[in-house]
Amino acid sequence: MSSTALGTGRVSTASGLDSVLERANAAQAVVQRFLARIGVPALRVSLGLVFLVFGALKFLPGVSPVEELVMRTWNALSFGLVDGYAAMAITGSLEVFVGVAFITGILLRVGLLALAATFVGIFSPLVFFAGELFTTAGPTLTAQYILKDVVLVAAAVVVAASALTRPIGRR
Template sequence: MSSIPAPTGLQPVGPRPTPITRIDVVARLAAAEAMLKALLERWSIPALRVALGAVFVAFGVLKFFPGVSPVEPLVEATWGALTFGVVGGQLALVLTAAIETVAGLALISGVFARLGLVMLAIAFVGILSPLVFFPAELFADGGPTLLGQYVLKNIVLIAAALVVASRVLRGPGRTSR
């Protein structure tokens, strides 16, 4: 009669697992990266559209309340320069507030995103006009003032609007989503 040896420790049951190789790790990372890319392609531009809209709603609504927006004097002066003095004062603030708020809401909803982009294009003319009309107020002592920084940050918003427009506008190529 043969005796069965007593177990000395844990013995693997079944076949041994295949060791993970460098090629497996690279393949898994590539698959994860591809999934992330697909997620970003699907959601990054809609997220940018909503974020851009939210920024314009937030800054637009401020202009409806006198004394709340730090750029009120600049808005009034810019409208005066652009309209040769026909529009200024509180009317300039209300018009700017309406344009920015409606454009922002259109972008957030996505339903009227093209209209929102057109309104933003018009707003960007006014937003960047102080660079031409009032450079002394925007730049001093070799650099931008706080007001100048406020105006210059709109370059990023313009770039964001261009990216959103690439997805929203109709035409040859990709369809709008």
């Protein structure tokens, strides 16, 4: 058995260190199991809350910071058929539905499909209005607002991977 002299005159043995490491590893395993159990549900609910709140804002004229962008994007995507409050109502409805589906877990797969459609709309301005969103100084604040949604896509992928492990059918 090896030993190491400590500054206090005591001697620390390797077996004492091994015991501390074993307890630390056991504690880490408990924390890891807890995080593994709550991680995806917490991510699902928090993602749902984000979509619920931002979707609800779209029903209140003048409250959403992206109101004009949403209307212009719908106008471009629908070739002029959808704009104004209808664009806000459709977007708000989709986002609120996604939020409720994610928070409750009810119709989660349908919510994931709606979220995929929502992401098309979210990132479309980067294509339609690239000249306005990116300047020589870099992305505008609006472009940054859109680009941060890459994190939401990654979160949605994790939630989808978990939700799609069960077979389709009745419970």
